[in-house]
Amino acid sequence: MLHCSLLSRCDSIRNDVKAVLWTLAAFVLRSLWYGAVLGLIAGAARYGAGYDPERVSAAQFLGPLLLDSVSRAFLAALFLSFAVSLTRLVLVAKFRPLAGAVLWIAFTALVGGSVLLAPRVREIAPLRSGALAPVVRSGGVTRFPEADIFVADRDGYELRDVVLFSRTPTRSVEFVDEVFVDPFSRTLEIPSADLILSMDEVRTGPSVIFHAPALIGAFAEGFAAGESELRSMTENGRAGGARLWIAVTALCFAVAGAWSFAHMTRWPLLNSTVVLGYSLAVPGFHWVLYDPDVVRVYESVFSAQVQPFAAAATLILVGALLLLTGVVFPSPMKIRREIEDIE
Amino acid sequence: MKGAIVRIGLVFAFAVILFSLISLSISMLEVPALDLLGDLYWNWVWANTAERAMGLLPAITVFTMLMSVGVVISPFDLKGALGLIWLVKLIIAITLIAAAVHVVFSLALMPAARSAKNDAVAATALVRHYRARHSVNLGEGRFPAARRNASAIGVVVPSLDEEVRTMLRAADEAEADAAERAIFDSEQDVVPARRAAGQTATQRYERARTAMERGDWFTAHLYGRQAFDLDPRLASARELADEAWNEIERAAREDDRTELFERKRGGLRALTEGRSIEAYYLFRELHEEHPDDQDVRRYLAESRNAVSDIAFFIEEGEELAGLPGESDVVYVQESEDYRFEIFQFDRLIGSPAASYAVGLNAIGVDEDGGAPIYHLRAPFARVVDRSLALRGLHPDRPDSGTDAEYLRGSRPEGLQSLLPLQTGARQLLRIARAQGETNQLNAADLLRIYDDPAVARFVRESATQELLRRLLAPFTLVIAALLAAAVAYTGRSRYADRPPLFALLLIPIPGLAAVLFVELIGYVNTVLAGLLLIALPLAGVVATVLIVQGVLIVLALLTLVHRVR
Numbered sequence: 064m065l066h067c068s069l070l071s072r073c074d075s076i077r078n079d080v081k082a083v084l085w086t087l088a089a090f091v092l093r094s095l096w097y098g099a100v101l102g103l104i105a106g107a108a109r110y111g112a113g114y115d116p117e118r119v120s121a122a123q124f125l126g127p128l129l130l131d132s133v134s135r136a137f138l139a140a141l142f143l144s145f146a147v148s149l150t151r152l153v154l155v156a157k158f159r160p161l162a163g164a165v166l167w168i169a170f171t172a173l174v175g176g177s178v179l180l181a182p183r184v185r186e187i188a189p190l191r192s193g194a195l196a197p198v199v200r201s202g203g204v205t206r207f208p209e210a211d212i213f214v215a216d217r218d219g220y221e222l223r224d225v226v227l228f229s230r231t232p233t234r235s236v237e238f239v240d241e242v243f244v245d246p247f248s249r250t251l252e253i254p255s256a257d258l259i260l261s262m263d264e265v266r267t268g269p270s271v272i273f274h275a276p277a278l279i280g281a282f283a284e285g286f287a288a289g290e291s292e293l294r295s296m297t298e299n300g301r302a303g304g305a306r307l308w309i310a311v312t313a314l315c316f317a318v319a320g321a322w323s324f325a326h327m328t329r330w331p332l333l334n335s336t337v338v339l340g341y342s343l344a345v346p347g348f349h350w351v352l353y354d355p356d357v358v359r360v361y362e363s364v365f366s367a368q369v370q371p372f373a374a375a376a377t378l379i380l381v382g383a384l385l386l387l388t389g390v391v392f393p394s395p396m397k398i399r400r401e402i403e404d405i406e
Numbered sequence: 407m408k409g410a411i412v413r414i415g416l417v418f419a420f421a422v423i424l425f426s427l428i429s430l431s432i433s434m435l436e437v438p439a440l441d442l443l444g445d446l447y448w449n450w451v452w453a454n455t456a457e458r459a460m461g462l463l464p465a466i467t468v469f470t471m472l473m474s475v476g477v478v479i480s481p482f483d484l485k486g487a488l489g490l491i492w493l494v495k496l497i498i499a500i501t502l503i504a505a506a507v508h509v510v511f512s513l514a515l516m517p518a519a520r521s522a523k524n525d526a527v528a529a530t531a532l533v534r535h536y537r538a539r540h541s542v543n544l545g546e547g548r549f550p551a552a553r554r555n556a557s558a559i560g561v562v563v564p565s566l567d568e569e570v571r572t573m574l575r576a577a578d579e580a581e582a583d584a585a586e587r588a589i590f591d592s593e594q595d596v597v598p599a600r601r602a603a604g605q606t607a608t609q610r611y612e613r614a615r616t617a618m619e620r621g622d623w624f625t626a627h628l629y630g631r632q633a634f635d636l637d638p639r640l641a642s643a644r645e646l647a648d649e650a651w652n653e654i655e656r657a658a659r660e661d662d663r664t665e666l667f668e669r670k671r672g673g674l675r676a677l678t679e680g681r682s683i684e685a686y687y688l689f690r691e692l693h694e695e696h697p698d699d700q701d702v703r704r705y706l707a708e709s710r711n712a713v714s715d716i717a718f719f720i721e722e723g724e725e726l727a728g729l730p731g732e733s734d735v736v737y738v739q740e741s742e743d744y745r746f747e748i749f750q751f752d753r754l755i756g757s758p759a760a761s762y763a764v765g766l767n768a769i770g771v772d773e774d775g776g777a778p779i780y781h782l783r784a785p786f787a788r789v790v791d792r793s794l795a796l797r798g799l800h801p802d803r804p805d806s807g808t809d810a811e812y813l814r815g816s817r818p819e820g821l822q823s824l825l826p827l828q829t830g831a832r833q834l835l836r837i838a839r840a841q842g843e844t845n846q847l848n849a850a851d852l853l854r855i856y857d858d859p860a861v862a863r864f865v866r867e868s869a870t871q872e873l874l875r876r877l878l879a880p881f882t883l884v885i886a887a888l889l890a891a892a893v894a895y896t897g898r899s900r901y902a903d904r905p906p907l908f909a910l911l912l913i914p915i916p917g918l919a920a921v922l923f924v925e926l927i928g929y930v931n932t933v934l935a936g937l938l939l940i941a942l943p944l945a946g947v948v949a950t951v952l953i954v955q956g957v958l959i960v961l962a963l964l965t966l967v968h969r970v971r
Binding site for chain 1: 472476477734736738745746748750752765767769771777778781841863864865867868871874893894896897898899900908909912913915916918919921922925926928929930932933934935936937939940
């Protein structure tokens with residue numbers, strides 16, 4: 064009998080390990096797949112927006128472009144994959160808390176690693192700065208929010224015989240012999256009119272078709288801002304590195320609070336939708352916690368030693384509250400049993 | 407199963423109501439910025455709500471799939487494999503019906519809603535414009551014009567009848583106090599000339615002969631000369647014109663009103679020799695002195711018509727300046743004389759009668775580059791056939807009026823106040839509208855812009871993008887709906903009975919997810935089409951896009967079948 068008990072225990076441990084490894088592998092593979100798809104879409108849009116037949120041929124920068132796009136999309140792919148993995152944990156045959164814990168640890172490690180290593184990955188095959196700056200074409204009008212410009216001739220980034228129709232601050236017409244497009248800052252400066260026009264705000268031309276819709280664009284910008292905010296923490300040496308990992312851990316813990324939503328109701332689709340929305344919204348907009356106006360609030364509430372970690376503490380608090388809320392919802396094992404009974 | 411269909415119908419109705427309420431809320435938030443008058447406020451709100459709600463049909467369909475397949479249709483409805491087949495067929499049928507309805511919306515109902523919105527905005531601008539003109543006309547003693555302005559308000563917005571009555575009363579009282587009739591009042595007596603424009607040489611010759619028979623020498627000479635100018639082979643027209651002129655000279659010698667005849671003859675000569683502005687002022691002066699003279703009234707109207715080919719009357723420009731139109735329009739053309747000519751209009755106004763520009767900058771650049779050859783500015787311009795008339799005439803004073811002001815250089819003699827255009831007024835207005843929002847244009851107009859690259863230039867891309875967006879929309883709906891059904895079935899609810907209140911309160915969340923999902927699928931489709939546009943012409947892009955959409959629909963369908971199995 065002792066022998067049977069030991070065998071049963073060994074089987075259980077073996078199954079646990081299998082489940083953990085399977086969850087981990089699925090999460091990583093899913094992250095890579097989502098990263099590749101999102102990177103491909105983003106890369107295609109960037110290529111189309113900056114296409115210029117007079118510039119270098121596509122083959123010269125297609126590889127770097129894809130690598131750059133995938134590396135930038137990987138962070139979002141991680142959160143997306145974590146959300147999907149979290150919802151699938153509820154639907155597995157037997158819920159294993161160990162799998163969930165290992166999943167979270169891997170998720171946190173990959174998020175921190177992505178923030179740190181993505182720039183180095185891009186250096187493997189760097190995309191030339193300005194390779195995809197939007198084009199100003201000659202013989203036509205390019206429309207910006209502040210002004211319209213007509214360019215008679217173009218030679219690369221040099222625009223000649225430019226007619227500027229300004230709308231702000233007052234309406235005026237001006238002739239400029241030469242204007243240079245800065246492909247690095249993606250701007251067009253006209254000193255005589257005290258204007259700096261951003262190529263990313265062009266309203267005409269082939270690039271317009273590739274502008275992301277409002278909601279998708281907002282998420283993309285939020286992720287970029289959040290990633291930038293986290294990476295800026297590493298600029299203070301080892302102390303910055305520690306601060307980064309604390310911030311990443313807090314962020315991932317807040318996202319882990321979505322676990323409560325994963326078994327919130329007996330409708331998996333609704334649960335998944337809420338988990339997905341929450342898991343993308345938190346990293347997409349958590350950079351707000353580092354906004355100067357919000358930092359001023361921290362300064363009035365916390366001491367100087369605690370202030371650098373106030374945002375992280377807020378995120379941990381949110382995650383903890385959500386996880387505690389989960390106790391009022393049916394447990395995953397109960398939901399799984401009821402699903403099997405119904406089906 | 408019938409019960410399931412009814413429930414799906416109810417879910418769809420719920421989705422329509424939910425999204426319509428959201429659209430209504432957004433409309434209520436947007437409308438205050440427009441500052442619309444009276445009934446027009448709600449006209450705009452309902453039209454905007456309808457347009458938004460119809461535009462959300464793909465999201466409504468996806469939401470219906472999520473709710474129907476995920477919640478409303480229970481496993482007990484399906485009853486095994488046959489039930490699952492029925493479910494897939496039902497999903498496909500709903501999706502195709504929704505796509506067809508979406509096409510109808512895009513082609514007919516959404517443009518109508520947009521038009522109603524634009525009408526509300528335009529009517530508000532018109533009413534404000536007529537109010538301002540009424541004040542100006544009253545102040546300047548133009549009482550019939552002031553009354554017309556007031557009546558026009560009543561036509562545009564009938565619910566403002568009280569205001570119209572007040573304005574008419576004000577005009578009557580002001581006129582009663584006025585010492586003399588307004589200048590424009592006399593315009594009412596001018597016999598409106600039937601434009602001979604468009605008449606053939608033979609038709610004009612017939613008119614000349616008829617006039618000759620009744621002794622109207624001036625008319626006979628005018629139309630005879632015009633007939634000969636149109637067709638130099640018509641020698642009889644020349645003979646008739648000469649004979650009529652001889653009669654005029656004979657009458658001038660005989661008649662006591664020699665001076666009047668001399669002046670009429672001078673005016674007619676100016677008119678037939680193409681000096682229409684000079685002729686207009688001559689006949690204008692004659693009309694002041696001899697308001698009952700039929701010849702003078704007729705030729706005043708004729709010269710006014712002739713003037714409209716090369717100039718315009720500034721009161722027309724001032725009357726129309728306040729009307730809604732397209733703002734910030736830029737048009738570029740190449741010509742023999744200049745490498746590029748760039749026209750920038752502060753506003754372009756199109757009406758059935760004529761098209762006007764308010765605030766024009768015109769610049770000519772030549773092959774050698776450097777400074778522009780010319781730069782002119784004009785406060786008003788009228789689009790006449792294929793040219794821009796820049797000279798605005800005062801109805802009475804030849805020395806007043808507006809004209810082009812040359813800030814740099816000049817244009818050739820004879821073309822300083824008349825700029826040739828390489829397109830007509832209609833195409834120019836289409837291009838102007840496309841520089842605003844391309845969704846205002848119908849598919850035929852978009853195709854006309856696409857087919858005219860030399861004229862359309864940078865607007866052509868906007869038109870192409872809009873055409874592709876409309877083409878892809880039904881396919882986006884089908885793909886998104888099929889995928890949503892697959893996902894909904896996989897994640898369907900496991901409630902033995904109705905879901906609890908808590909779950910029902912969270913239903914708007916899948917609604918938001920539906921909007922995002924449709925947006926994402928649509929964006930992927932758009933990026934694909936945009937990349938194809940780089941390499942292929944529009945026809946090739948359309949063909950390729952249709953094939954790719956077909957493949958994607960098949961993949962979505964296979965996904966659905968796989969999930970359901």
